[in-house]
Every structure is written in C-alpha cells, then in structure tokens.
Amino acid sequence: MAEATIDNTAVADGDEGGVRRRDFIEIAAVSFGGVGALATLYPLISQMAPSKDVLAESSTEVDISAIQPGQAVKAVFRKQPLFVRRLTEKEIAAANAVDVGSLRDPKTLAEMTKEGHEDMLITMGVCTHLGCVPLGAGEGEVKGEFGGYFCPCHGSHYDTAARIRKGPAPTNLEVPEYEYTSDTTVKVG
Amino acid sequence: MSFPWANHYQPTNPLMKWMDEKLPLPRFVYNAIGAGYPVPRNLNYWWNFGVLAGFCLMIQIVTGIILAMHYAPNALVAFDSTEHIMRDVNWGWMMRYAHANGASAFFVVVYTHIFRGFLFSSYKAPREMIWLLGVVIFLLMMATAFMGYVLPWGQMSFWGAKVITGLFGAIPLVGEPLQVWLLGGFAPDNAALNRFFSLHFLLPFVILGVVILHIWALHIPGSSNPTGVEVKQESDTVPFHPYYTAKDGFGLAAFLVIYTAFVFFMPNALGHPDNYIPANPLSTPAHIVPEWYFWPFYAILRAFTFDFFFVPAKLLGVLAMFAAILVWFFLPWLDTSPVRSARYRPLLRKFIWFGFVPCMAALFYLGGAPAEEPYVMFSQLAAAYYFAHFLIILPIVSMIEKTKPLPNSITDAVLAKNGEAAAE
Structure with missing residues (x-):
C-alpha cells in the first residue's frame, strides 16, 4: 500500500518532457486569478464614467424665434454654455470674405451652420483652448478683434463664424449635433 | 519573530538592490508575508481566516x-442618492451589494477567526497583545458597521440610529445630554447623518492601522498552531510563501465563491426590506432588529427586563451588552491552563462545542426574534450561560482539567499523525 502511494506521487509530480504537473497547475491558477482580477477592475473603473442620469440629460431644446439679428442667447447643453447667435448681413459678409485656406481650422460659414439657416450660428460656448466661456454672446461684451467671440482667459479671438483667428485655441468653437425640429425650434444633442 | 533559520531577502536585480538600500519595502513584505516568514507547518484551515479578514477589509475600503464618490450625506437626498447608485451609476448596484454583503462576509470571517482563538487559546501568552488588538478591531468594526447601516437613510437606518444612540441614554446623569450630543439633535437628522458618514469613512483606516499593529504583534512570537506547542526547530516550520500563500489562495477562492453567490444571486437575503422605505421619524417599523451580526449582543441587551437592586433594567442591558465583548479582554488571564490547544484539553473542548457553541447559536437566533415570550426567557438563560462560560466555566475548567500529553514538537505531532494514517 505504501509503495503504491509513493508511485502515485512520482507520477503526479514527475517531470516527463521537462514539464511538471505542478507547473501546469501553477500557470493555470495564476492565469485564472489574473483574468478574474482584471475582470474585477472593469466595473471599478467604469463606475466613474457618466451615470445614466447624466447621459439622460444629453439633449436640449432652444426656441430661436425671439433672437434678433446681431443678438445672441446662452443656453445650457450638458451643463455647458451653448451660444445661439443670429448673424447680421454684415457679419455674414465678413465671414464669407475670409480666405478659408488661410485659417487654422478651415471651415466656411456654411459648414458651421445648417442649410437654409446660414444666419443662425449655434456653437458651444466653450473655448477650445482650455475651456473658459468666451465673451461676445452677452449684451455689451467684448467681441474680440474679429467681431465674433473673445476668450478673456488666454486671449483667443474667434470671428463671426466662430472660427479661431488669433490666440492659442487650436480649433473653431465646437458645433454640437443639432437639428431644426421646426423653423423656430432647435433640438441640440 | 524571525527564527534563526528564516530565509534572508537577497535581491539580485540591480533595481531591487537599489530599492532595498533606499526604502526596503520589498524586504518588509518578504519578511511579513513572503518566504522570509517561517510559519508552523501544521496550520489547518482555521488559520485561513486572518488573511480572509484582511481581504474583506480591502473589499470594504475599495x-x-x-460608493462615497456617488453618495450624498444629506438627510434630504441620502436615500435618493443610494437609489441613484443602484439605478444610474455604472455598476453602482454591484458596488453597493458588494459593500453591504462585504460587511456580512467580514463579520462571518471575523467571528470564525475569533472562534479559532477560543478553540486554540490563541489569546494565551505570549500572544496576549495580538488578542487585545483583535478585540479592539472587533469593537471598531461594530461601530463602523452600525454607522454604515445608517447612511442609506431608510427606515431601518433611521430607527437603528435612534435605538443604538438610545443605549447611551441609559447611562446615569450624563446619558440624555450625551445622546443629544452624539446625534447633534433630539432625534437622528442631518447632523447625525453627516457625522456618521464622516466617521464611517474614517474608522476603516483606523481599523487598518490597528490591523497593522495586530500583524506586527503577531510577527514577534510568530503564528500559533493547532497543537499549541511552540516552534522549536527548523523542521517545525515552512516559509509562508509559497506554502501558505497557496493554502490561503485556495481558501480565498472558496470564500469568493460563497461571497459572490450572495452579491450576485441573493444580495438582499441578509438585509431588511424596510430599509427600502425612506426614513420616517413618525413611524417605527413593526419588527425592528439590527443586522444579523449584532444579534447575539442584541439578545443580551434585551435579556434584562428587570431592575436589579437600584440599577434600572435599561442600564443593566446596556452594561451587559458591552460587558459581553469587554470580557474578551480578560481571557488571557481568566484561562490559567498551561496547555493551549483544545485538542489536548478534553473538558474545555466539550464545554466549547456542547456549551458555548449552542449558546452562541441560541443568542444569534434570539437576537433576531421578536421581543416577546418565550424568546425573552431563552435570551436570559443564554445570556447567563454566555457570561458563565467566560467567568466561571473557563477559569474552573482550566484549573481542574487533566490535559492530554502534548507532543514534543510540531514535527513529532505531524509525523505521528502521518504514521497513523499510513497504518490505517
């Protein structure tokens, strides 16, 4: 009986072909534990991503009927300011007069707006440099050297099509996804 | 203690050598839970529960x-923010269920760990300090668990806070002002909720600190073992790593199977449905009991229904409840037997398995039962037996008991056992 036990141990622990049974058990156990630990990390990390109630707040309706040419309103989209501005004839002409190829972020006014609503400039009120709110949407605020928006934090100047013209900001003000649900209502997001 | 034959940390990699000179943290880990810590070779599965308790503490802290990233400790929104965690936060339900069931798991593990101490007299010299620190950890755990249960601000949270702070109201003269001070008001409200949140966040780190002291104190004499015979020679020990990391790893896997079964398949089995009703200061739930892990002590609290001399029943119950845990502090001196392990103490072993264990089982059951007859009478009997075990049975048994002969060494005990097995 005792001999049989010893034989079993020899087979169990034996190193046929240089690989011991124990090596396999070790690798299998550590791999299994490692995969489990990594799988556990996923919920621990993703819990910090926006929760369902935050994502549910992701669209805003804006009534644009009362906005006069030259006037802008600030709405809120995803807890951030949204600039809705009706351009004057002069501002549209100024925007279209620019050589698009010379711009840092080349876009035409038509590309910044929707067809049939070229006078409605809808952008995020968030400077693309470091996220301050540019001036120019409120009554009497500085509009910068190009008559659009001016960010007071680090001096970025945007033109009347919200394109970056001077200063450190890398891109034009962001145009969020939006659509006209009627002639006077815009649904953003 | 480091036995003379302990493996020495010898880094070979230049980076580890550099690290060892500047901050020998890897050396510390190696000597604490690595190959540099010699551990008795005969530890059985009772010895898994220390590591498991440490793991539970980690689950709870993480x-x-x-949860604290998503919870709002304000009486107006606390309940809603808990539901927000359950419904809106990514994996929030899992975090909350893991935390709530983690508390239960922590208590299961710690009760087993403490019972191991009773069974093998782990509290005896030279390990008294480990035991005393352990009792401190248990008290801190109870305080932390209680305050955590208040945070969801459901019905059981609110009334738990009211009843438990009411215990302090039983103290003569200062009781009522003390209760008002603890709550920051006349009933639990925003002030109480905020301070409970603050302390519930703080105390786990205090527990972690005492756990480090507990392990530090453990490493001075080294781990005890099922024979209760101290380590005498190198053949009595094996290095912690890989022998006990592997054994603890297996125990951890078994623990996780049960724990995750609760988290994923019956997360509310140990909770109370009433706690999903927002706190209402004007209506007490019909059947109010604490979480299961407080039941034995709650049973002792409710056992005192009579005034004794000039001491009112309310005060007696509170004193008895606290004394039920404080008596553990005196165990190293109440038990005077020179032999540790109950394996060689036949009489104590019988009293533990056939006296103390049924008594604790009864207290667990009675603490969750309604406060009516016959439960109250049984609570009184069980509470009386509980104190008799520690204050009468244990001291007398340890004096009169005829113990079995101890093996010469751990090695002898192991070889004798294997010899028996081979003979069979």
Whole structure:
C-alpha cells in the first residue's frame, strides 16, 4: 500500500518532457486569478464614467424665434454654455470674405451652420483652448478683434463664424449635433 | 519573530538592490508575508481566516471609497442618492451589494477567526497583545458597521440610529445630554447623518492601522498552531510563501465563491426590506432588529427586563451588552491552563462545542426574534450561560482539567499523525 502511494506521487509530480504537473497547475491558477482580477477592475473603473442620469440629460431644446439679428442667447447643453447667435448681413459678409485656406481650422460659414439657416450660428460656448466661456454672446461684451467671440482667459479671438483667428485655441468653437425640429425650434444633442 | 533559520531577502536585480538600500519595502513584505516568514507547518484551515479578514477589509475600503464618490450625506437626498447608485451609476448596484454583503462576509470571517482563538487559546501568552488588538478591531468594526447601516437613510437606518444612540441614554446623569450630543439633535437628522458618514469613512483606516499593529504583534512570537506547542526547530516550520500563500489562495477562492453567490444571486437575503422605505421619524417599523451580526449582543441587551437592586433594567442591558465583548479582554488571564490547544484539553473542548457553541447559536437566533415570550426567557438563560462560560466555566475548567500529553514538537505531532494514517 505504501509503495503504491509513493508511485502515485512520482507520477503526479514527475517531470516527463521537462514539464511538471505542478507547473501546469501553477500557470493555470495564476492565469485564472489574473483574468478574474482584471475582470474585477472593469466595473471599478467604469463606475466613474457618466451615470445614466447624466447621459439622460444629453439633449436640449432652444426656441430661436425671439433672437434678433446681431443678438445672441446662452443656453445650457450638458451643463455647458451653448451660444445661439443670429448673424447680421454684415457679419455674414465678413465671414464669407475670409480666405478659408488661410485659417487654422478651415471651415466656411456654411459648414458651421445648417442649410437654409446660414444666419443662425449655434456653437458651444466653450473655448477650445482650455475651456473658459468666451465673451461676445452677452449684451455689451467684448467681441474680440474679429467681431465674433473673445476668450478673456488666454486671449483667443474667434470671428463671426466662430472660427479661431488669433490666440492659442487650436480649433473653431465646437458645433454640437443639432437639428431644426421646426423653423423656430432647435433640438441640440 | 524571525527564527534563526528564516530565509534572508537577497535581491539580485540591480533595481531591487537599489530599492532595498533606499526604502526596503520589498524586504518588509518578504519578511511579513513572503518566504522570509517561517510559519508552523501544521496550520489547518482555521488559520485561513486572518488573511480572509484582511481581504474583506480591502473589499470594504475599495467599494466604500467608490460608493462615497456617488453618495450624498444629506438627510434630504441620502436615500435618493443610494437609489441613484443602484439605478444610474455604472455598476453602482454591484458596488453597493458588494459593500453591504462585504460587511456580512467580514463579520462571518471575523467571528470564525475569533472562534479559532477560543478553540486554540490563541489569546494565551505570549500572544496576549495580538488578542487585545483583535478585540479592539472587533469593537471598531461594530461601530463602523452600525454607522454604515445608517447612511442609506431608510427606515431601518433611521430607527437603528435612534435605538443604538438610545443605549447611551441609559447611562446615569450624563446619558440624555450625551445622546443629544452624539446625534447633534433630539432625534437622528442631518447632523447625525453627516457625522456618521464622516466617521464611517474614517474608522476603516483606523481599523487598518490597528490591523497593522495586530500583524506586527503577531510577527514577534510568530503564528500559533493547532497543537499549541511552540516552534522549536527548523523542521517545525515552512516559509509562508509559497506554502501558505497557496493554502490561503485556495481558501480565498472558496470564500469568493460563497461571497459572490450572495452579491450576485441573493444580495438582499441578509438585509431588511424596510430599509427600502425612506426614513420616517413618525413611524417605527413593526419588527425592528439590527443586522444579523449584532444579534447575539442584541439578545443580551434585551435579556434584562428587570431592575436589579437600584440599577434600572435599561442600564443593566446596556452594561451587559458591552460587558459581553469587554470580557474578551480578560481571557488571557481568566484561562490559567498551561496547555493551549483544545485538542489536548478534553473538558474545555466539550464545554466549547456542547456549551458555548449552542449558546452562541441560541443568542444569534434570539437576537433576531421578536421581543416577546418565550424568546425573552431563552435570551436570559443564554445570556447567563454566555457570561458563565467566560467567568466561571473557563477559569474552573482550566484549573481542574487533566490535559492530554502534548507532543514534543510540531514535527513529532505531524509525523505521528502521518504514521497513523499510513497504518490505517
């Protein structure tokens, strides 16, 4: 009986072909534990991503009927300011007069707006440099050297099509996804 | 203690050598839970529960910090923010269930760990300090668990806070002002909720600190073992790593199977449905009991229904409840037997398995039962037996008991056992 036990141990622990049974058990156990630990990390990390109630707040309706040419309103989209501005004839002409190829972020006014609503400039009120709110949407605020928006934090100047013209900001003000649900209502997001 | 034959940390990699000179943290880990810590070779599965308790503390701290990122400790929104965690936060339900069931798991593990101490007299010299620190950890755990249960601000939270702070109201003269001070008001409200949140966040780190002291104190004499015979020679020990990391790893896997079964398949089995009703200061739930892990002590609290001399029943119950845990502090001196392990103490062993264990089982059951007859009478009997075990049975048994002969060494005990097995 005792001999049989010893034989079993020899087979169990034996190193046929240089690989011991124990090596396999070790690798299998550590791999299994490692995969489990990594799988556990996923919920621990993703819990910090926006929760369902935050994502549910992701669209805003804006009534644009009362906005006069030259006037802008600030709405809120995803807890951030949204600039809705009706351009004057002069501002549209100024925007279209620019050589698009010379711009840092080349876009035409038509590309910044929707067809049939070229006078409605809808952008995020968030400077693309470091996220301050540019001036120019409120009554009497500085509009910068190009008559659009001016960010007071680090001096970025945007033109009347919200394109970056001077200063450190890398891109034009962001145009969020939006659509006209009627002639006077815009649904953003 | 480091036995003379302990493996020495010898880094070969230049980076580890550099690290060892500047901050020998890897050396510390190696000597604490690595190959540099010699451990008795005969530890059985009772010895898994220390590591498991440490693991539970980690679960609670990690999930707790995450829950605190989403929870709002304000009486107006606390309940809603808990539901927000359950419904809106990514994996929030899992974090909360892991935390709530983690508390239960922690208590299961710690009760087993403490019972191991009773069974093998782990509290005896030279390990008294480990035991005393352990009792401190248990008290801190109870305080932390209680305050955590208040945070969801459901019905059981609110009334738990009211009843438990009411215990302090039983103290003569200062009781009522003390209760008002603890709550920051006349009933639990925003002030109480905020301070409970603050302390519930703080105390786990205090527990972690005492756990480090507990392990430090353990490493001075080294781990005890099922024979209760101290380590005498190198053949009595094996290095902690890989022998006990592997054994603890297996125990951890078994623990996780049960724990995750609760988290994922019956997360509310140990909770109370009433706590999903927002706190209402004007209506007490019909059947109010604490969480299961407080039941034995709650049973002792409710056992005192009569005034004794000039001491009112309310005060007696509170004193008895606290004394039920404080008596553990005196165990190293109440038990005077020179032999540790109950394996060689036949009489104590019988009293533990056939006296103390049924008594604790009864207290667990009675603490969750309604406060009516016959439960109250049984609570009184069980509470009386509980104190008799520690204050009468244990001291007398340890004096009169005829113990079995101890093996010469751990090695002898192991070889004798294997010899028996081979003979069979």
